[in-house]
Every structure is written in C-alpha cells, then in structure tokens.
Amino acid sequence: MASCLLMLVGWAAEAQSIIRDAEIERGLRELAAPVLRAAGLPASTRIIIINDRSLNAFVADARHIFIHSGLLMRMEDPAELQAVLAHEAAHIANGHLSRRPANARSARSAAALGLLLAVAAGSASGNGELGAGIAIGTNSSAVRVFLAHTRAEETSADQAGLRYMVQAGIDPAAMLSVLDLFRGQEALSTGRQDPYMRTHPLTRTRLRNVQAFVNGRSGTAEGAESTPEARYWFARINAKLSGFLNNPAQTLRRVGRRDEGEIATLTRAIAYHQGADASRAISEVGRLLQMRPNDPYYQELQGQILYESRNFPQAVRAYARAAQLAPREALILAGHGRALLAADTSSGNAQARTVLERAYARDPFDPRMLRDLALAYARGGNNGMASVVTAERYAIIGRMEDAEIQATRASGLLPNGSGGWLRAQDVLRVAEIAQSRRNRR
Template sequence: MEALLPGLVPKIRAALAAGALLCLTAATGSAAAGPVLIRDAEIEATLRRVGDPIFRAAGLSPSGVKIYLIQDPEMNAFVAGGQNIFLHTGMIDRMENLDQLRGVIAHETGHIAGGHLARRDQAMSGGRNMMLIGMLGAAAAGIAGAPDASVAIAAGSQQVATRNLLAYSRGEEAAADQAGARYVSTAGGDPAAVLDVLRILRGQEALMGRDQDPYTRTHPMSSERIMMLENRIAKMPKGKAPDPEDVYWYDRMVTKLRAFTEGPAQTIRANPPVDTSEMATLARAIAYHRQPDTARAAQQMDALLALRPDDPYYIELKGQFLLEGGKAGPAAAAYRRASELAPDQPLILAGLGRALLNTDDPGAAREARDVLSRATRLDRKNSDAYRDLALAEARLGNEGAAALATAERYSGSGTPRDVLRNATRAADLLPVGSPGWRRAQDMITMARRALKK
C-alpha cells in the first residue's frame, strides 16, 4: 500500500477553488497541506467491486467513474473534478458494514448522476463580485473536509449570495440521498443503509454544537434528511443480504487500512496472537512489518498464503514486505508471481518494476522497462511508475525515452515548466516522427498553453 501525491491532486485543488465540490461530511475541520491519495491494488479492486453495481444502477458507465482514497481520519466523502469520488479513510473506518459504505458511494453517485457540479457552477456565477473572495476562502477551508465550518468565511455583504448558493446545496444533498437509496435498492442492496449513514452523521453533528444557523449549512441537518428519506425508503423493497464474497473483500480492505494507518501496538492489541482468524492474522502481519519485526511478519504472511496460496494480493503484500526489508530479489519473484495471477493490475506491475530496479542483476533493467511501460499504459496517473520507468530507460542508455517518461511524470503534477523542459529534451533526442517524438510534441504544446494561462 502506498501513499502518494499523484497528478490528480492539482485537479482536486482546482475543483475546490472553483467551488466544484459536493460532499457528505461530519468533519469539524482542520488545516491540511493537501490531500494524500492512497494507492493499493487490492483496495482499489474492492472499491470497484462495491461501487460498480451502484454506478450501473445510476445509468453510469463504471469505467467512467473513478474512486480515490484520501488518507484522512475525518469522516468525509465528496465528488470533485467530474466523475471522481473521493473517500476519506476515516469515512470507511466509521462505517459499520458493507451496505453502509455502499450507501456513501451511492449518495456521491447521486451528485454525479444529478449533474450537481454543473449546477453549482451556475449558482456561483450569479453571486460573483464580493462573494467570490469569501467562497474561494470557504472552498480552501473545505479541502480539510469542513464545508460546514468554512461557510463562516463568507460573511457581510456576501451573505445573501452565499445563502442562495447553499440553497442549491441543501436541495442537492437531499436529492443525492433520495437517488442514493434508489440506486442501492436497484442494485439489490438494502436502501436503509443510506439512513444508517445519516444517523451516524447525526451523531457526529451533536458533537459540533447546537447553535449553528441551519440556513447557512452546505447540506440539511441530518435529522431533516432522515425524515425526508424514511417515507421514501419505507416504500422500497428491503433488499437482500450482501454477497458473502463481497463481505469478505470488504472486511479485508478495512483490516488492511486500519493496520496500515493505526499504530502497530494498537493493531496487535486489537488482534492478539490467540486470534488465529484470517483477518487478525492479516492485521498482525502488517503491524509486525511496520514495527519492524521481519521474522514475525514473515510468519504471519506464510500463514495467510497457506490459506490462499494463489491470492495475488497476499503475494503482492509479501513482495512489499520483502522489498521494504531490503530483499529485492525475492521481492521481484513475489511480484512476478502476483502479476501472473493478476496480469492487468498496474500497481502490481509497478511494484515488480521497482523491485527489479533494486536488484543487482544487470539484465533486470530491460524487464523493468517492459513491465513499467505496461503499468503506465494501464494507469497514466502513477507518477512513481513513470519515475521508475525513466530510471530503467536511463540505465539502458535511452536518454530520450527517459526524458519522455520524466515529462509524463510531471504532466500529472501540475508543473508545466518541468513538463516543457523534459519534453523538449525528449523531442531533441528521439527520432523525428517516432511515436515518442510525437508524444513529446503534444506535451510541449500543452505545457506552453498551461504556462500562458
């Protein structure tokens, strides 16, 4: 599991600055330098497994909706920058079961399907002038997941315009609740899960104080939203219990997230060695690795692989432990096996490439180049994979290709000057008319346009 700042982060900030953010939150707010996105092949596959039936129920193409995970303990989920759903780790941690997480995703899907981001832009356009400064300040504060608190920034002569904007938000949140319940029901789940989520949020709301102006909130009081939903859900079929396989992968995801984000000692206390269940063993394996206690971590991983010898994500996790423990050769072997079992997982391929580059094998650079090229074709947002690809190309003496990979890395980071510098170098070194040369020319043009803005 990796935490990084990929190219999507500048887009999140841009969406925030434009007010193009709609969220389901109970956060009180805190300063934050910026969102840290977690990338993990298993977790991303599980989120797809949970979300895709909801997207189909909403009439959306699952491949067109992206789910991103932000490392933040606050309860928050939001839509920004188009069909992008962002979940805080704190939101997943506070959900009590799979249906509730599905309800959160369904609510955010309601914003996407309802076109609420576009309507938010229209609502903002009527209240520019003095309101703009206040709303931009509010949006900046909202990056920490605190739109309720950030509303206080918009004051004075901006208040009427602000309230008009927030009236849109209140209606949007209620509409997203209704749509989310419908999507869960259509997907065969229990729509009451959406109500359960709102009740959890209402419990958090009580901690924030009772003297807030309910008119100047980005979404209705949770109690009001619950009342609006109850009658609607009473008329819907209850739905069936979640598929046991879905529950299994959900439990694994939650276990993995908690073990990587909580302190190792806390994890071990919650999962003592007397508990030999698979989830407890997984939690201990990660906790021991983080201490680090490599012998105990390896022992727990062996137990997991005895249960599921062909599980690509357990084998990938073993590779991560080995690589971070300085054993690049065995790590490469583990990642290679994982990639054979899950050949279209770009993060596993990227791990294999990184492991190969850390071995002493002089011939490993060529294999690393090949697998990293495939990884970046499958996932163009992985800046670390582009960094490693550039290193592999440089070791092979392909300076033009290395410069191109570096330009690709920077193209997703919001730094057009770096893109221009490296793309120009790539264009100078690559054969004129080659695919790489044409790609470099495209990036040069895009970088120059970005610098003119």
C-alpha cells in the same frame, strides 16, 4: 495526456493525498458494482480514497467518487459504504454537477478541479504502499463551496440512492446508519463539523424522509443482508487501511495473536510490517498464501514486505507471481518493475523496462512508476525516453519548469515525429499554458 497534465498546476499548495492500493481498489470495485449498475453509471466509474481522517465523500465530475479514509474506517458494514456510494452516484446520475451555481469563480474552480480529477483519476500516485499520493486541492475553500450541494439536491440524492440500494438488494436502513454518524453536528460551528456536513447539508427533513422510506419498507427487506462476498471485501479493505494508517502496536493489541482467521492474519501482517518486524510479517503472509495460494494481492504484499526489507531477489519472485496472477493491475506491474530494478541484474533491467511499459500503458499518471521507468530507460542507454518520462512525472507533480527542461532535452534526443518525441511536445504545450497562466495572475 496534455490536457490532463494541466490540472495540477497551482493546486499543489493545499495538498491532500490519494491512497493507491491494488487490493483496496479491487474491493471497492466489487462493492460499487451493484450500486453503479442500479444508478445506470458505467462500471468504470472510479472510487478514489483520500487520506484524511475527517468524514467526507463527494463528487466533482461524472467519472469519480471520492471518499475520505476517515469515513471508510468509521463504517462497520459494507452496506454503509454502499449507501454512501449510492448517494454520490445519485448526484452524478441526477445531473447535480452541471446545475451548480455558474458564477465566474466557481466555474474556474470547476474547470481546474475537473482537469485535476482527470489526472488523479487516471492515476494518482501509486506508491504501491498506502498513504503517499498525488497532491490534490480539494481542501481549498473555493472548492469546498463548489462541492456543496443544495438541500433540494440532497433530498433527491437520498431518494434516488435509496431506490438504487433496494434495486441492488442492499438494505436501505444502512443509509440511516450513515446519517447517524453526523447526528448532532448541526449544532456545531462549521469549523468543528465534518466536511460531509458542508458538502451534503443534513437537515431534519432529510433524516425524516430517509426514516420514512426505511419504515415503509420494513418487513419487505428480508434477505437484504450484505452478501458474504461484500462482507469479505469490505473486511479486506478495512484490514489494509487500518493496518497501514493506524499505530501498529495498537493494531496488534486490538487484533490479538490468537485469531487465525484470514482478516486478522492480514491485519497482523501489515502491522508487523509497519512496525519493522519483517520476519513476523513474512510468516503471517505465508499463512495468508496457504489459505489463498492464488491471491495476487497477498503475493503483492509479500513482494512489498520483501522489497522494503531489501530482500530484492525474493521480492522479484513474489511480484512476478503476483503479476502473473493479475496481469492487468498497473500497481502490481509497477511493483514488479521496481523490484527488478532494485535487484539490478542486466537481464532484470531489460525486463523491468518491458514490465514498466506495460504498467504505463494501463496507468500513465503514476509518478513513482514514471520515476522507475525513467531509470529503466537510462540503464538501457535510452536517455531520450528517460527524459520524456521524467518530464511527464514533473508535469504530474506540478514542477512545470523542470518538466519543460526535461521535455526540451528529450525533443533534442529523440527522432522527430516518434512516439516519445510527440509525448515531449505534449509536455511542452502544457508547460507553456501553465506559464501563461502564471503571467496572467
């Protein structure tokens, strides 16, 4: 934890946010799995969405692939998303990260970014709802330079990515559709290009090579249509992103009221919720639950809508059912704990502590969960643990001085050598390193 906490120091100024959502992450795991398998990367490799309308995808360490919401929402087929993932997976598998120019400046950025990502990855913000996230600094110019690949790396990532797609039964032509999104941008000034053009230089040679690979396989790739499962999860990811990120009135006009299909119903549920029409949102979710009574993410959505319309006892019931269906989803557990605290009964407060401790065990870097867990400890009279958890939250969001104050307080309240006391010492160590960095500047 200590080393992971370091990363955010000094990066918060150029904040971007990470989108955390259990349903979207579930869908991404489904779509990434065949690609990661073909690339020989662990299934634990995480796909992280950055809330940014520009088009980009990149890797900065071997365990995470980042993709902008703008790029995701521009895609029309799961195979396009899988093509982007295959290309990024190839950068990791081919060792392009370690071969980057090792001048002092980029090495420092690399170290800082690596640590940053460790955290982002562990965690990010988890607001349960979209759009709010931990601050990460991938926008700084130093990092942009650091993230850029060479033309040789691009060619090799394309070739390997195409091979992974074929191996995974995904139509490699989808790689061409992705590159088509950027056609014509070579002529634009750097400021008007999408950042993807800088991280992955696009050349005519690249396009020609990908085209040649696809042509060479024409006639052999029948049956490479996306599976119904892949289409389904891709549609759910997009419904959720567009429902939360786009203007609700526009979303409702686009989807219309008559389409009773699952995806249209999901999109409407979120748009009504975003438009503060809780009762319509609830009835749409009710229809989703009729279609799929055991879907933990629809139960969670129902919990979220009820919670945000301040119907706490019912929110507790919905989240409890979601947590029962998906006991390993940290974001769902965090939502359950939050609803229990809002309902504020004595047995509920005690249960909130247990549930939030389980969320913490699965994902200790979620600032919103940490805030709720501190409240649960405080309500139970455990001020020492409330301070430790608050110290961890401050450290994660980069408020190191506040983190130090809380960790010092916790050290005085908790028995020496206990688990909580040791966690407070970790935060103090991180605060000290951050302090010495600031002094060196």
